[in-house]
Amino acid sequence: MLRYAIKRIALAVVILVTVMLAMYAMVFLVPGDPASLALGPRATPELKALLRERMGLDEPILWQVWHFFRSALTGDLGYDVWSKRPVLDQILEFFPNTLILGVAALGWALALGIALGAAAVVWRDTWADRLLGVVSVGLISVPAFVVAIYAILIFAVWLRWLPAIGAGTPGDPASQIRALILPAFALGVGWVGYLARLVRASLLEVMGENHIRTARAFGLPETRVVLRYGLRVAIIPTIALLAVGLGSILSSAVFVETVFGRPGIGTLITGAVQKRNYPVVMGTVLFMTAFYLFIVTAADLLIARLDPRVRDAFRR
């Protein structure tokens, strides 16, 4: 298990470095001088040169890359000349909002998705199974921002049950939770259908295995056979997907955050890209990549814990 863990973590670090190099290359390939963009068309060359110097853009590229890596390792993601604050401070301010949104969305989608998937297997080949299939595919096909707009229209504008925008009053958990419900709903809807389909397919495959027949041969009730003997095995590919899912949910959170006017990483990145604010873009991407790799690696390690066969394959 330890060797497996070291291997997985080493791989994550290599990926992280590669992503950063690619990011840097892209920033220098994309046209547009951040200093002239920041200062507007009427800025003097002296002013532009001063700003470039302050942003560190006058140094050789490789030196900039090296400098960035070295500070990133010490937790310093650079200084944002626009807001005059360290980049990391901004990320840490916005990230919890996005993470809470992502986890809430994935959490309810997972609970409902697994339940629907298992229900479809228990009732397989009946009208209930077919109905769940149609509903699932329908949910997958609806984009999150469309759900977001309709959710605002129905629950915030017509029914006035929940707030339409914002993240709630800081320090007031009740209002924060109320502000979370609609965005989390909009973000999770597609995943419910996706997870239900995935769990159903995976579970049906497992239900054909011999050990399921053994459990039945000893007279275990069907629900117990499905939940304990089937789902235990069928859930393993779902967890692997879930990690990837959290990554993609955090990126689609950009739309939902925009629609709901909710502060978060999505709003931070879109704003920074529009202003060619490279330190913020780079810092945020590095942070998100690191977070994503952390989740995926953690999921792989969790799978190794859950499936004793994987665990032992790496022990030798």
Place this chain on the structure above:
Amino acid sequence: MTEAILSVENLSLRYRVPGGAVHVLRDVRLAIRPGEVLGIAGESGCGKSTLAAAMIDLTGANAERTSGAIRLRGEDILHLSADDRRRLRGAEVAMVFQDPMTAFSPVLTIGAQLVDFQFNRTGASRRDKWQAACGMLARVGISDPDHAMRRFPHEFSGGMRQRAAIAAALLMRPAVLIADEPTTALDVTMEAQIIHLLRELQADYGCAIVIVTHHLGVIAELCDRVAVMYAGQVVEEAPVDDLYHDPRHPYTQALLACDPARIEERSGRLPAIGGRLPDLRTPPPGCAFAPRCSKATARCLTDAPPRVVLGPDRSALCHEVAP
């Protein structure tokens, strides 16, 4: 003749397939008496595994019984409610499967599964069940059962897993133990050990055992009586010695002639029965074996063969056998 503990009466069963149905069991009659070991022999596809599954009500969702009954102590289990049938499994009739590698869940420990498998044992605590499972593992020859209970199936060898599967089947002291090809997936030494173990356990616990196999040597070693199946029918039923020394049905004779263990002369090639199994989507009107039979006459192809009683415990399904 003692009363049968489990009896199959005129059972016909078919599998629905796209474009029709396969008649896997046709008018099967078989009685298992308390404490006896009955072998069911036949080549692949003759319906022997389906018969075994039917005895414990484990045929798949596409199986359909067209006639007949399966009686446990005289009561037709197929007329019970689904829950009542489920309660019989493991407790009254238990099963050991062919492939010990896949018979256990890969993600639960052997102990957790052996405890689960006593689901139908009422009035026992988890601790009692754990103790019982531990004791049974020791009984089937697994050393250090306490340790084994905490291991996962993939940490066991094939032979150990089959021992564990047999232990599982005996946990609730069933009246009938059905073993579907219990030694087919094992090597020869392991096979001998498992046969020895089954014989010992049968002597200890006195449960009736039904062994389904295509391996005639296993039947000779272990069984009191044999039923030979061909194309979904029991074609001959006899005490084991009688069957081996004096097979009466032409199919049994051909089958025994093909057993490598019984060939005395070196010939450089294995004998085989010519022809193929009939297509059971449209079972032939006459004897299913007739096209491959050396003794077949014209009526064998057109008339269903009668069941000829050859003795108190013997019968054959054939036109050409004289009582």
